[in-house]
Amino acid sequence: MTGLKVESLKKHFTIGGGFLGGKARTVRAVENVSLSVALGSCVGLVGESGCGKSTASRAILRLEEPTAGRVTFDGIDVASASPAQMRRLRQRMQFIFQDPYASLNSRRSIRKTLEEPLKVHGIGDPAERRDRAEAILSEVGLPQDAMDRFPHEFSGGQRQRIGIARALVLEPDLVVADEPVSALDVSVQAQILRLLDDLRDKRTLSFLFVSHDLGVIRHFCDTTCVMYLGHVVESGPTQEIMDDPAHPYTVLLRQSSPIPDPANRVDPPRIAGEIPSPANPPSGCPFHTRCPRAFAECRESMPAAKEIAPGRQVACHLF
Amino acid sequence: MTALLDIRGLTTEFRVNGRWHAAIQDVDLSLAANETLAVVGESGSGKSVTALSTLRLLPQAGARIGRGEILFEGRDLAKLSERQMAKVRGNDIAMIFQEPMTSLNPTMTVGDQIAEVLMIHRGMSHGAALNEARDLLDEVRVPDPARRVTEYPHQFSGGMRQRAMIAIALACRPKVLLADEPTTALDVTVQHQVLTLLDDLKRERGMGVIFITHNLGVVAQIADRVAVMYAGEIVETADCTRLFANPAHPYTEALLRAMPRVDRRADTLEPIPGSVPSITGRPAGCYFAPRCGYARPECGHHPVLGPISGAGGSDHQARCILRAKAEEAA
Ligand SMILES: Nc1ncnc2c1ncn2[C@@H]1O[C@H](COP(=O)(O)OP(=O)(O)OP(=O)(O)O)[C@@H](O)[C@H]1O
Ligand SMILES: Nc1ncnc2c1ncn2[C@@H]1O[C@H](COP(=O)(O)OP(=O)(O)OP(=O)(O)O)[C@@H](O)[C@H]1O
Ligand code: SF4
Ligand code: SF4
Ligand SMILES: [Mg+2]
Ligand SMILES: [Mg+2]
Numbered sequence: 001m002t003g004l005k006v007e008s009l010k011k012h013f014t015i016g017g018g019f020l021g022g023k024a025r026t027v028r029a030v031e032n033v034s035l036s037v038a039l040g041s042c043v044g045l046v047g048e049s050g051c052g053k054s055t056a057s058r059a060i061l062r063l064e065e066p067t068a069g070r071v072t073f074d075g076i077d078v079a080s081a082s083p084a085q086m087r088r089l090r091q092r093m094q095f096i097f098q099d100p101y102a103s104l105n106s107r108r109s110i111r112k113t114l115e116e117p118l119k120v121h122g123i124g125d126p127a128e129r130r131d132r133a134e135a136i137l138s139e140v141g142l143p144q145d146a147m148d149r150f151p152h153e154f155s156g157g158q159r160q161r162i163g164i165a166r167a168l169v170l171e172p173d174l175v176v177a178d179e180p181v182s183a184l185d186v187s188v189q190a191q192i193l194r195l196l197d198d199l200r201d202k203r204t205l206s207f208l209f210v211s212h213d214l215g216v217i218r219h220f221c222d223t224t225c226v227m228y229l230g231h232v233v234e235s236g237p238t239q240e241i242m243d244d245p246a247h248p249y250t251v252l253l254r255q256s257s258p259i260p261d262p263a264n265r266v267d268p269p270r271i272a273g274e275i276p277s278p279a280n281p282p283s284g285c286p287f288h289t290r291c292p293r294a295f296a297e298c299r300e301s302m303p304a305a306k307e308i309a310p311g312r313q314v315a316c317h318l319f
Numbered sequence: 320m321t322a323l324l325d326i327r328g329l330t331t332e333f334r335v336n337g338r339w340h341a342a343i344q345d346v347d348l349s350l351a352a353n354e355t356l357a358v359v360g361e362s363g364s365g366k367s368v369t370a371l372s373t374l375r376l377l378p379q380a381g382a383r384i385g386r387g388e389i390l391f392e393g394r395d396l397a398k399l400s401e402r403q404m405a406k407v408r409g410n411d412i413a414m415i416f417q418e419p420m421t422s423l424n425p426t427m428t429v430g431d432q433i434a435e436v437l438m439i440h441r442g443m444s445h446g447a448a449l450n451e452a453r454d455l456l457d458e459v460r461v462p463d464p465a466r467r468v469t470e471y472p473h474q475f476s477g478g479m480r481q482r483a484m485i486a487i488a489l490a491c492r493p494k495v496l497l498a499d500e501p502t503t504a505l506d507v508t509v510q511h512q513v514l515t516l517l518d519d520l521k522r523e524r525g526m527g528v529i530f531i532t533h534n535l536g537v538v539a540q541i542a543d544r545v546a547v548m549y550a551g552e553i554v555e556t557a558d559c560t561r562l563f564a565n566p567a568h569p570y571t572e573a574l575l576r577a578m579p580r581v582d583r584r585a586d587t588l589e590p591i592p593g594s595v596p597s598i599t600g601r602p603a604g605c606y607f608a609p610r611c612g613y614a615r616p617e618c619g620h621h622p623v624l625g626p627i628s629g630a631g632g633s634d635h636q637a638r639c640i641l642r643a644k645a646e647e648a649a
């Protein structure tokens with residue numbers, strides 16, 4: 001298969017124990033994530049704070065070592081790739097970070113920021129690298145005089161453009177973007193989304209796009225995966241998921257997402273309680289402590305993902 | 320409807336590089352009992368400065384209220400002594416701040432923090448205040464309040480901390496609540512719980528609530544009336560239903576078109592070019608002109624906030640020459 005394929009990805013952290021004392025505990029940040037991103041498509045990963053979106057995207061790119069699971073890109077197993085294959089994969093898969101303030105090196109000029117990745121990957125001579133940096137800078141809508149300036153001289157939206165340019169200068173096939181517009185005002189958010197739309201149309205780019213905002217996901221992604229407490233609980237075509245959510249958690253998320261239409265004030269079920277900690281996850285279905293439709297079986301056994309329509313998977317005992 | 324709080328012509332200035340610049344300018348807002356007024360606008364539009372000026376919580380140096388009246392129950396708060404003002408802050412008008420994590424004291428239990436307010440402002444004994452603190456936590460729907468009252472802020476989740484902040488603000492039964500982005504840091508499911516809570520409390524207590532946010536979706540869910548701010552000025556005000564059905568100011572319209580919506584296909588997402596000007600860099604004429612798709616030479620005159628044409632009997636105002644009521648020209 002071409003593109004990215006993630007199967008039963010797991011990432012656990014151990015906290016406590018050792019020098020700091022206390023009992024060592026396991027944080028099950030990512031428990032079971034399977035998804036695929038076909039060439040040229042855009043897959044959204046959505047869920048609330050702490051559900052494991054960032055951890056999953058970092059483990060997919062092996063910025064952190066996964067605990068278990070398989071990640072392949074164009075059929076190449078990322079875990080057993082040779083050093084030469086891995087170098088090539090690193091070039092083909094790039095990351096855009098949430099925080100345009102923290103993710104750029106403040107002492108590096110924009111020119112250096114953009115030429116450095118090319119140098120690291122041994123691409124081109126100095127003149128070619130300069131040309132490519134200049135081309136990508138105008139492609140993300142920044143003036144050439146930005147080249148010799150430093151990150152602090154730019155606004156949040158401009159810095160996010162620089163982060164996008166840095167990811168794209170290597171001409172990757174896949175971009176993993178972790179909340180790339182969450183820190184921005186609506187007007188600037190729309191500017192960046194429009195830029196990403198244009199770039200996607202011009203190149204053959206695939207995206208794994210992380211967000212907690214269903215509106216942003218609806219705008220940008222063909223396919224959506226909904227995460228709760230380390231699990232993908234529902235996945236399928238974005239439009240179907242937004243217009244007709246199936247999993248009780250997706251229903252809650254959809255009904256809680258504010259819509260700019262006062263005629264449409266909704267009153268979702270008043271659920272009690274907070275999201276449980278991944279250091280102490282509930283038994284059975286991870287959502288049963290807050291689910292308005294939970295029944296006895298939900299406390300005992302974990303529902304398996306089931307195909308309810310073509311390309312549509314739901315992990316819930318109701319289906 | 321008589322106003323509970325009536326802000327007229329409020330102008331607040333900051334000193335930047337030795338010169339005074341207006342952060343907010345000629346702000347008129349009125350709030351009735353049992354009403355939620357949303358103030359919406361992008362970062363830097365002057366929402367927090369408006370709330371802080373109302374309660375006179377501006378920095379001591381380099382900031383001043385230049386002009387305007389803040390009428391509350393017939394008194395002008397701008398003219399009160401600091402001692403009188405402290406009383407108003409504790410008893411009549413309460414505020415929930417933008418950063419909940421920094422406004423709670425990490426070394427004190429949540430119960431003691433609520434009790435302290437009750438002891439100072441309502442003269443209660445420690446025991447009675449702790450009991451009342453527990454009831455308040457219950458009222459803001461913190462589960463298991465008897466246990467929670469003895470816990471520290473770090474033992475609370477983000478949503479529960481925000482509810483604890485609301486409990487502190489409500490402790491003295493204020494008539495007006497100023498809530499500055501009270502749900503922005505929260506997840507949508509928790510945000511919805513807090514919005515519902517504020518709406519219930521407003522009804523139950525007949526409070527006036529000024530709700531500050533940058534999210535038009537949240538405005539549509541909670542507001543009775545809306546004021547849209549841009550570059551320190553109110554550019555449009557209308558009741559909530561009307562504002563969303565018939566936005567009059569090009570900025571309001573642009574904000575709505577820039578927002579990706581979960582309920583419909585959004586092929587129509589339209590960015591607003593440029594960004595909000597800083598307080599030292601506001602253009603001459605209409606402040607929105609450099610970003611406005613309808614701008615024309617007449618926009619070089621600074622427009623006033625006034626009734627729009629076609630508003631019918633409603634109190635719908637905008638600050639735009641295109642929408643100014645024709646009778647003024649006639
Ligand atoms: N290095 C780490 N050590 C221990 N726990 C961690 C570590 N990194 C993440 N976690 C925990 O794993 C869980 C998932 O975190 P993650 O950052 O992936 O969530 P997220 O979905 O990206 O949330 P957000 O929307 O807030 O960014 C959280 O409970 C977090 O506290
Ligand atoms: N102490 C200060 N000194 C100088 N300028 C200030 C000061 N405080 C605020 N400002 C300026 O006043 C303007 C309005 O700021 P304010 O904090 O009210 O914006 P806001 O609408 O609350 O934005 P946000 O959504 O980011 O909270 C901004 O341009 C800001 O930079
Ligand atoms: S399995 Fe049970 S608890 Fe889980 S989402 Fe379905 S109904 Fe709710
Ligand atoms: S006055 Fe002119 S520039 Fe300002 S909002 Fe109206 S049309 Fe646009
Ligand atoms: Mg994250
Ligand atoms: Mg603010």
